[in-house]
Amino acid sequence: MMKNITAYQNKKVLVLGLAKSGFSAAKLLHDLGALVTVNDGKPFAENPEAQDLLALGVKVITGSHPIELLDEGFSLVVKNPGIPYTQPIVQGAIAKGIPVITEVELAYEISEAPIIGITGTNGKTTTTTMIAQVLNAGMTEGKALLSGNIGFPASSVAQTAQAEDRLVMELSSFQLMGIDTLRPRIAVITNIYEAHIDYHGSRPEYVHAKWKLQQNMTADDYLVINWNQPELQKLAAMxxxxxxxxxxxEQVDGAYLLEGNLYFKEERIMSVTEVGVPGSHNVENALAAIAVGKLEGMSNDDIKEALQSFSGVPHRTQYVGTYHDVKFYNDSKATNSLATKMALDGFDNQRLILLAGGLDRGNEFDDLVPYFIGLKAIVLFGETKDKLAKAAKEAHVPIIEMTENVTTAVPIAFKHSQAGDTILLSPANASWDQYPNFEIRGDRFMTAVSDLKRNE
Incomplete structure (x- = not known):
């Protein structure tokens, strides 16, 4: 069970922002004897987490973030990763010298199980899920437990983890900004591209946040890193x-692709065609998972079997089904151009119909033109449909259709398809112009696909 730590007894701690991870952190700190105050922006009446915590005897302040809260002499602030550092209470705490952490740091402090930490711009969730599947295929004692940014609060999973388990923890740059002592036994950096500059302020700050993952690691620990990126090669020296x-x-002293096969240090693990999910980015993700599997002592057969049966993560190039010999894939998680480029890499454009569009963040889509060349058709929706149509015209896509939303896009795409084609939702945009999140957008797509079958 979790380490019995006494560091928080009678300490005044402010938990800023609830949601799943804040609720988990507040409850844990309360159990560890801390004097917890929770502050969340959502009004009390529509805040079940705040209501539950109040019932436990936790002090709860909801509806706003009063700056005078900081006069109460807190010795620690646990911040929800989504709250920016520019928020006045966070700024005030930093000015007063009060440490500001995220709940993954608490998870590390109490965890009996070693941590395998995964970060990167794209592919974090897929790689995290692949690694857990590989380890669970071969572990004779204990289990690989998914945790962190993947939707299972780390501080909650860590409470029940045993010493023989592994916490396979997806870590976002927002979470990593708030770590202090967290030390993974194995860390993975899948890649670093442009992202979240609005939160971090600049690219160097974003890279710095990702790189914090390894700050406490020693020569006894392993850093699995994408050697395709010169920037990561440079960082690896540090x-x-x-x-x-x-x-x-290239052939490296680790995991690599050579002549259509995946290797680890000259041992052939499997053919690239045996990986259960399409796309060149998934080959990188599989290589990272192979490296972790081998470092954890898994057999080649167990690794191969786990990666063969891996069918993807919901909303990330997820195979939805086949109807009249047309395949459907849901890649609603592609909220930027880069993710859509990676998805398009995995398919033959001549047999592909793309569904795209969403929130207008002010950017153009010229970078997608080369990836659109050869597409059979494109169906566009949302705020960016005109901008995407411009890119599709430049790429000479023969059929460019405009429609209302994901639901109406599916029958239009199907109308233009023939046996052997693929219809791919990979929006290249966030969903917030029409949907609360990318999951709901992906669910609507999948419902529309099943409606095709039902309305036959």
């Missing part, structure tokens, strides 16, 4: 951990 590279471009 870690105390043992570096284990993976690459789809």
């Amino acid at each position: 870690t105390a951990a043992k570096v284990v590279p993976f690459s789809t471009k």
Whole structure:
């Protein structure tokens, strides 16, 4: 069970922002004897988490973030990852010298199980899920437990983890900004691209947040890193951990792709065609999972079997089904151009109909033009449909259709399809112009696909 730590007894702690992770952190700190105050912006009447915590005897302040809260002499602030550092209470705490952490730091402090930490711009969730599947295929004692940004609060999973388990923890840059002592036994950096500059302020700050993952690691720990990226090769020279590279471009002293096969240090693990999910980015994700599997002592057969049966993560190039010999894939998680490029890499454009569009963040889509060349058709919706149509015209896509939303896009795409084609939802945009999140957008797509079958 969890380590019995006494560091928080009678300490005044402010938990800022609830949601799943804040609720979990507040409850844990309360159980560890801290004097917890919770502050959340959502009004009390529509805040079940706040109501539950109040019933436990936790002090709860909801509806606004009064700056005078900081006069209460807190010795720690646990911040929800989504709250920016520019928020006045966070700024005030930093000015007063009060440590500001995220709940993954608490998870590390109490966890009996070693942590395998995964970060990166794209592919975090898929790689995290692949790694857990690989480890669970071969572990004779204990289990690999998914935790962190993947939807299971780390501080909650850590409470029940045993020493023989592994906490396979997806870590976002927002979570990593708030770590202090967290030390993974194995860390994975899938890649670093442009993202979240609005939150971090600049690219160097964003890279710095990702790189914090390895700050406490020693020569006894392993850093699995994408060798395709020169920036990560440079950073790799600056870690105390043992570096284990993976690459789809060259033979490295780690995991690599060579002549259509995946290897780890000259041992052939499997053919690239045996990986259960399409797309070149999933080859990188599989290589990272192979590296972790081998470092954890898994057999080649167990690794191969786990990666063969891996069918993807919901909303990330997820195979939805086949209807009249047309395949459907849901990649609603593609909320930027880069993710859509990676998805398009996995398919033959001549047999592909793309569904795209969403929230207008002010950017153009010129970078997608080369990826649109050869597409059979494109069906566009949402605020960015005109901008995407411009890119599709430049790529000479023969059929460009405009429609209302994802639900209406599916029958239009199907009308233009023939046996052997694929219809892919990979929006290249956030969903917030029409849907509360990418999951709901993906669910609507899948419902529309089943409606095709039902309305036959």
